[in-house]
Amino acid sequence: MLYHLYELNHAAVAPFRAAAEVGLWALRHPLNPLAESVTHKTLAATLDVFESTTRRYGKPEFGLHETEIDGKPVPVTEKIVWERPFCRLIHFEREPSAMKDVGTQPKLLIVAPLSGHYATLLRGTVEAMLPYNEVYITDWTDARMVPLTEGDFDLDDYIDYIIDMCHELGPDVHLLAVCQPSVPVFAAVAVMHENDDPYVPLSMTLMGGPIDTRESPTEVNRLATERGTEWYERNVVMTVPWPHPGVMRRVYPGFVQLSGFMAMNLDRHMDAHWAYFDHMVEGDGDSAEKHREFYDEYLSVMDMTAEFYLQTVDEVFVKHSLPKGEFTHRGKVVRPEAITKTALMTVEGEKDDISGVGQTKAAHKLCTKLAKSKKAHWEQPGVGHYGVFNGSRWKAEIAPRVRAFMAKHSKR
Incomplete structure (x- = not known):
């Protein structure tokens, strides 16, 4: 109503x-x-x-039509290279003729949050990486725009999407997950290792993500724990009204x-x-x-499917399933200890009031069989949640470290 x-x-x-x-x-x-x-x-x-x-406010544009490489302007074109009902994969293709004299650069898949805002919130993230990487980003679809005939979309589907994208881009891809997708990206990499998938990514960088929300819990974490999943289902899950294409779909608006x-x-x-x-x-x-x-x-926001939102609240913020070893994908327990090939970097902000300090770093404790040489962590002084992936500190201090980490682990 x-x-x-x-x-x-x-x-x-x-x-x-x-x-x-x-x-x-x-x-x-x-x-x-x-x-x-x-x-x-x-x-x-x-x-x-x-x-x-x-x-x-409608869906914003990325507006990244040009980047600069070695002091020269290079035109950039957005291309859709993969698409499903709830997500498109955008490739920021740099003009091939301008890239002939540039050596091969790491392939980077940026997994944007599915948490109410559009992927364009990461415009600054993309902009900082474009001169140094072949950049792709997940462009999640507003749930109210997806007809009911396309079916549901939950956390299991999210993980499947990530795995499918890795298959689409090949085994030489690096992943960068900002905030919310840290959990499904981490789980997807674990599932791929468990299945001996030849397309496991070279590295994954998790930034300001809720891997273990028991560490330095924030107000957001406390509210979820105190209220429980049932409260959210009763109070914030609604039905999309006419005339939107997703009319009658249950969503978190x-x-x-x-x-x-x-x-x-x-x-x-x-x-x-x-x-x-x-x-x-x-x-x-x-x-x-x-x-x-x-x-x-x-102020540009999008709806999420109710099943995805409620499952995320329940598994990540209420039950803490991943750090407890109880997180499942398609009924099978996800085993982070299976990760042995994909290098792991975590990034946190000292003043993050959404994902507290230590929540993302917790991923390292779960990867018990990943060599120490394949792990890295950086806590950025003086920045909050937004500053981890956008702004001057991101461009000058965090992005160079992420690029150096990817360069170090660009080969098996």
């Missing part, structure tokens, strides 16, 4: 939002003689904030996830919007644009 009310509210506000857009156009028109007056700027800023906070995230730091978001308002009144276009760029991405 809440999902239907959300859609109804969005429809009800639409005429006012349209009026605000018309008003903005008139107030900011270059031929308006009063456009630069404080009164008009204040009114325009008010309408801008109203429009931006009531808008439905993106707007609910977003509301939870924003509530955790509500004062910070309110301060940011007040600052945005002030920047527009003062004519500080650069600061206002940075605000828009961040929130255009942050």
Whole structure:
């Protein structure tokens, strides 16, 4: 019912939002003689904030049309190389003619989180790796856009998708999992080793992931443990309303996830919007644009299938199945100790309030038969969850270490 009310509210506000857009156009028109007056700027800023906070944000674009290699610009084209109902695999293909004089570079599969935001949240992650890697990324599909006839999608399916992608890309691929996919990626690699799969990846880098949420539990972890899976099923699982293609599919809506995230730091978001308002009144276009760029991405959310979401909450945050040796895939226990060929690197942020310090590093304790020479860990000082995979510290300090690790383990 809440999902239907959300859609109804969005429809009800639409005429006012349209009026605000018309008003903005008139107030900011270059031929308006009063456009630069404080009164008009204040009114325009008010309408801008109203429009931006009531808008439905669609799926953003990566917008990575070019990279730089050895000081030269290289065109980049997005190509879909693999596709299933709930995910597409995007290849950021660099212009072949511009790459002829560049030696072979490591093949990298970035596994984006399926946790409410689109894969474009990792735009900075991709951008930093493009000059040095043949980059692919998982582009998860908004569950409300997938018809019921395509079936369900749960944690087992997620792991199968990862394994299928590894088969598609070949045995010379490196994996990089950001946050949520650390668990299914880790499990997929273990399953491949258990099955003597010749396509096991050369390395996997797990960044800010909940391998063992008993380590330095955060507020997110505590809420899941205290409430239990049944609470989430009763309170946040809803049915997709008409006219979306996935009508009647049970999902965990993106707007609910977003509301939870924003509530955790509500004062910070309110301060940011007040600052945005002030920047527009003062004519500080650069600061206002940075605000828009961040929130255009942050407010773009997607739905997850209920079965995937509930299974993840139950296995990862409530039961702690993986570190306890009880995590299963298709009814068979996943054995991390089977991992012997794929090198493992873990990365954590000192101030991460989503995946606490030690939660990702716990993967090393589970890989009991993996040689010490194939293991590496890095804790980045001064960064939170987002800073682990985006921003200046990621580009300058974390990404170079990840690339060096992959280079070290580019051969069996």
